[in-house]
Amino acid sequence: MKKRKEPSPVLTYRGYYRESWDLLRRDPLAMISLVIVLLLVIVAVFAPLIAPYDPDKQILSQRLMKPCMEHWFGCDEHGRDILSRCIYGCRISLSVGLVSQIIATVIGYFMGVCAGYFGGKVDAAISFLVQVFSSLPDLLLAMALMFALGRGLVNLYISLGVLAWSRTARLIRGTVLQLKEKEYVKSCRVDGGSNLRIILRHLLPNCIPTLIITITMGIPSAILSEASLSFLGLGVRAPMSSWGDMISASRAFMGSDGSKWFYSFFPGLCMIVAVIAFNTLGDGLRDALDPKLRK
Amino acid sequence: MKRYLVKRVLLALGILFSISLITFFILHIMPGDAVALMLGDTADPNTLETVRHNLGMDKPFPQQYLEWIMGVFTGDLGTSYFQRKPVADLLLSAFSYTAKLAVVSYIIALAVGLVVGVVSALNRGAILDRGLMTLTVVGISAPSFWIAILLQIFIGLRFKAIPISGLEAPIDYLLPCISLGLRYAASIARITRTSMLEVMGQDFIRTARAKGLSPLRTVLVHMLRNALIPIITVIGADIGTLFAGSMLTESVFNINGVGKLLVDNITKRDIPVVQGCVICVAIICVVVYLIVDLLYAVVDPNIRLGGEEA
Amino acid sequence: MAETILEVKDLSITFFTKQGALPTVDGVSFTLNRGETLGIVGESGCGKSMTVNGILQMVPAPGRVTGGSVKLAGEELVGMREKELCRKRGSDMAIIFQEPMTSLNPLMTCGRQISETIQAHKKMSRKEADARALELIGMVGIPMPEKIFSSIPGKLSGGQRQRIVIAMALCNDPGVLICDEPTTALDVTVQAQILGLINELKEKFGSAIIFITHDLGVIRQMADKVLVMYVGQAVEYVDARELFANPLHPYTQGLMRCIPGMNSGDGDLHVIDGSVPMLYDLPKGCLFAPRCPYADERCRDQRPGLYGRGSHRVRCFRCEAMGEEDVP
Numbered sequence: 001m002k003k004r005k006e007p008s009p010v011l012t013y014r015g016y017y018r019e020s021w022d023l024l025r026r027d028p029l030a031m032i033s034l035v036i037v038l039l040l041v042i043v044a045v046f047a048p049l050i051a052p053y054d055p056d057k058q059i060l061s062q063r064l065m066k067p068c069m070e071h072w073f074g075c076d077e078h079g080r081d082i083l084s085r086c087i088y089g090c091r092i093s094l095s096v097g098l099v100s101q102i103i104a105t106v107i108g109y110f111m112g113v114c115a116g117y118f119g120g121k122v123d124a125a126i127s128f129l130v131q132v133f134s135s136l137p138d139l140l141l142a143m144a145l146m147f148a149l150g151r152g153l154v155n156l157y158i159s160l161g162v163l164a165w166s167r168t169a170r171l172i173r174g175t176v177l178q179l180k181e182k183e184y185v186k187s188c189r190v191d192g193g194s195n196l197r198i199i200l201r202h203l204l205p206n207c208i209p210t211l212i213i214t215i216t217m218g219i220p221s222a223i224l225s226e227a228s229l230s231f232l233g234l235g236v237r238a239p240m241s242s243w244g245d246m247i248s249a250s251r252a253f254m255g256s257d258g259s260k261w262f263y264s265f266f267p268g269l270c271m272i273v274a275v276i277a278f279n280t281l282g283d284g285l286r287d288a289l290d291p292k293l294r295k
Numbered sequence: 296m297k298r299y300l301v302k303r304v305l306l307a308l309g310i311l312f313s314i315s316l317i318t319f320f321i322l323h324i325m326p327g328d329a330v331a332l333m334l335g336d337t338a339d340p341n342t343l344e345t346v347r348h349n350l351g352m353d354k355p356f357p358q359q360y361l362e363w364i365m366g367v368f369t370g371d372l373g374t375s376y377f378q379r380k381p382v383a384d385l386l387l388s389a390f391s392y393t394a395k396l397a398v399v400s401y402i403i404a405l406a407v408g409l410v411v412g413v414v415s416a417l418n419r420g421a422i423l424d425r426g427l428m429t430l431t432v433v434g435i436s437a438p439s440f441w442i443a444i445l446l447q448i449f450i451g452l453r454f455k456a457i458p459i460s461g462l463e464a465p466i467d468y469l470l471p472c473i474s475l476g477l478r479y480a481a482s483i484a485r486i487t488r489t490s491m492l493e494v495m496g497q498d499f500i501r502t503a504r505a506k507g508l509s510p511l512r513t514v515l516v517h518m519l520r521n522a523l524i525p526i527i528t529v530i531g532a533d534i535g536t537l538f539a540g541s542m543l544t545e546s547v548f549n550i551n552g553v554g555k556l557l558v559d560n561i562t563k564r565d566i567p568v569v570q571g572c573v574i575c576v577a578i579i580c581v582v583v584y585l586i587v588d589l590l591y592a593v594v595d596p597n598i599r600l601g602g603e604e605a
Numbered sequence: 606m607a608e609t610i611l612e613v614k615d616l617s618i619t620f621f622t623k624q625g626a627l628p629t630v631d632g633v634s635f636t637l638n639r640g641e642t643l644g645i646v647g648e649s650g651c652g653k654s655m656t657v658n659g660i661l662q663m664v665p666a667p668g669r670v671t672g673g674s675v676k677l678a679g680e681e682l683v684g685m686r687e688k689e690l691c692r693k694r695g696s697d698m699a700i701i702f703q704e705p706m707t708s709l710n711p712l713m714t715c716g717r718q719i720s721e722t723i724q725a726h727k728k729m730s731r732k733e734a735d736a737r738a739l740e741l742i743g744m745v746g747i748p749m750p751e752k753i754f755s756s757i758p759g760k761l762s763g764g765q766r767q768r769i770v771i772a773m774a775l776c777n778d779p780g781v782l783i784c785d786e787p788t789t790a791l792d793v794t795v796q797a798q799i800l801g802l803i804n805e806l807k808e809k810f811g812s813a814i815i816f817i818t819h820d821l822g823v824i825r826q827m828a829d830k831v832l833v834m835y836v837g838q839a840v841e842y843v844d845a846r847e848l849f850a851n852p853l854h855p856y857t858q859g860l861m862r863c864i865p866g867m868n869s870g871d872g873d874l875h876v877i878d879g880s881v882p883m884l885y886d887l888p889k890g891c892l893f894a895p896r897c898p899y900a901d902e903r904c905r906d907q908r909p910g911l912y913g914r915g916s917h918r919v920r921c922f923r924c925e926a927m928g929e930e931d932v933p
Binding site: 128129131132135136137138139140141143144145147148220224227228231232233234244247250251254255256257258261264265268271272275276279280 | 306309310313314317318321322324432433435436437438440441444445447448449451452453535536538539542543546547557558561562564569573576577580581584
């Protein structure tokens with residue numbers, strides 16, 4: 001007799017994400033950060049509509065102009081509007097954060113699933129690789145990769161993505177090890193379900209909460225890494241400039257008495273707001289999605 | 296215990312070996328040609344070929360790697376293309392700065408973080424606790440180089456007595472240590488608070504109080520020691536990023552440490568130096584992780600048992 | 606007349622929560638003489654443990670002692686400065702907690718946990734305190750005291766740990782020893798040993814004991830006097846012998862019927878219907894009325910006082926005839 005495969009509990013439990021959303025909605029910090037994240041996304045997507053000036057337009061008479069009604073964040077050494085440049089910088093930071101995390105998640109998920117699902121030598125080999133990659137500071141390897149690949153937006157995506165997979169892989173491996181013992185996965189294996197089918201149909205849906213959390217938490221660290229790389233001159237190519245590039249450029253123009261503080265200050269402020277918002281949202285999501293915390 | 300130790304050391308060596316292989320590979324696939332850069336655009340192809348030969352760059356990749364890794368074991372990390380000095384010498388002089396900066400910053404951060412975490416936990420929910428925790432969120436999220444620049448602008452340039460570059464006199468340490476340590480102080484404070492709160496709720500703390508121990512002894516001997524285990528994990532994980540962070544701080548404050556050496560030579564494409572720096576940081580990280588693992592066993596006798604059984 | 610060592614009068618503890626002010630302990634009074642054992646009995650959540658927390662002045666937030674007095678050897682503890690309380694705790698009064706598995710510091714050797722208690726109260730060198738601790742470990746019946754002395758609690762069994770806790774509690778010859786369900790978490794065989802040990806040491810150290818349990822069988826073995834508690838109130842307070850011979854409160858009677866072998870032997874296990882009411886939703890009248898087989902209109906409407914004659918006090922209208930209502 002062919003037994004009907006039991007569907008994954010998370011899938012049948014249709015209220016799971018609804019319930020998570022209810023929990024999240026009741027967390028005021030998470031909701032505030034969610035609003036900020038959405039605002040940042042809108043700013044990034046509609047940068048040309050939102051930015052008050054052309055970010056690359058140089059007006060030399062406005063060199064290092066202090067913040068005023070026309071230029072809220074002041075102007076840089078070429079007389080470009082800092083606010084507009086920050087708005088365009090948001091595009092770079094968010095896209096680097098998102099794309100690199102998607103790359104990291106795809107690699108990390110498959111590595112983690114293979115390690116947890118197949119076990120044995122595969123697990124040993126992948127676990128060793130995870131240890132190798134997590135033994136080095138992310139930034140150092142990213143620097144080496146950027147050094148090898150050269151500056152550029154795509155290279156940033158790749159360097160940060162390829163290096164951030166180990167955390168995802170470790171978490172997914174743990175989740176899969178638990179799932180593997182569950183009845184519905186076992187019964188599917190007994191029924192001769194192909195490995196790929198099990199990995200995609202049964203394990204993936206159950207890993208999604210974990211993946212949502214790792215992506216949300218990974219974005220801010222990718223944003224910080226991108227800023228650090230840009231600061232060291234290993235970021236995007238000019239005239240594009242991210243928040244890190246702007247801070248880096250500002251170093252030469254502090255003014256001998258520090259009167260040009262705004263040039264360094266505002267791009268960093270944007271970055272802090274973004275990082276805090278993503279981190280807080282990640283915390284909230286973790287609380288809302290973690291079934292272990294659910295009662 | 297002994298078996299566990301041997302296993303951990305072997306694993307550490309394996310990791311180091313893999314890291315060296317990966318970085319060597321990464322650094323040698325790069326498109327830019329260091330030799331062309333070194334000799335300028337006007338050099339003729341013949342000279343390029345000779346220089347390349349002299350530097351051993353025409354040999355096959357595995358051979359280059361083997362020669363390099365054999366050198367590493369004898370303390371020979373190659374010669375800088377541009378400065379014509381042994382990389383080991385450059386690293387050694389740079390390392391003392393990095394080590395001083397990192398160690399001083401981290402010790403201060405640890406002290407501040409522990410105190411803030413304990414105070415916060417003891418005043419859970421109070422305004423003091425909320426204020427301190429809000430500060431730590433900012434501390435964790437702010438990039439260290441940005442903090443460094445703001446410190447230079449708002450403190451260094453206002454108060455001329457506080458220098459904004461170099462690392463010689465004790466006063467030179469002030470700003471770099473704040474900018475580098477802030478993030479770690481914040482993360483240590485947060486984990487200390489969480490860990491303390493967890494320990495505070497446990498029965499043996501009630502016992503300690505019921506025994507009539509002084510509050511100070513209860514906090515230090517009973518709470519903090521037990522709270523230390525998760526804190527040590529964080530410390531271990533921090534050390535790696537500490538070196539990464541110090542690269543940025545060194546750049547901002549013009550300190551001639553490993554980080555600055557690395558950054559300067561990346562732009563010059565001086566591969567032996569870059570490679571030496573990376574492997575140097577890797578060795579430090581792996582050794583620190585090893586020490587942290589062993590430190591666990593010292594702090595928590597319950598873990599030593601697990602190690603024996605495994 | 607024996608010397609009174611602990612006098613608790615009208616002790617009230619209130620928890621201030623979102624659901625309002627919850628009267629966790631409501632006007633509990635008793636006296637304890639030197640060398641005497643008082644048993645406190647009741648279901649879980651009756652405020653037994655909170656009563657002893659109130660005696661030690663260790664009520665956890667958001668709770669607070671909101672009234673009454675606790676006099677230890679004539680000294681008032683309610684409102685005493687924390688520093689002086691530290692001097693009393695562990696020395697004049699000591700406590701054995703329910704959970705031996707978790708009430709010892711997992712990272713400190715057993716010997717040190719005892720000797721630090723000694724050092725906290727007596728001017729003694731580390732060496733002397735360690736020697737005394739070793740002696741105590743021998744006294745509580747642990748074989749190979751030297752080995753146990755330098756072991757961490759993780760290597761000990763539950764019974765051994767509870768013996769360490771007992772040694773720790775007795776290390777400064779406390780006048781009052783509080784045992785908060787000391788055997789509940791242990792195996793039955795170990796339970797008997799620990800109870801025997803406590804009785805034996807009581808003789809040796811001459812401490813008065815407050816023994817908290819939900820097990821009337823244990824009370825019969827240990828106690829001279831018994832205080833039966835229900836939802837934060839004392840419902841019956843009487844000599845142990847009298848209690849078992851003539852339980853008056855319906856709740857006490859119910860508890861007795863719940864003990865196998867304790868009732869007339871019809872073989873059935875009795876249960877008290879219903880459950881302990883929530884503190885934020887207390888009945889208007891007698892707290893036990895919803896579960897009481899004898900409850901009438903008056904019981905549901907008014908709260909009974911503690912009535913009694915001589916040493917037998919009962920909080921039940923059916924015993925009103927016994928004598929004057931106790932003050933207050």
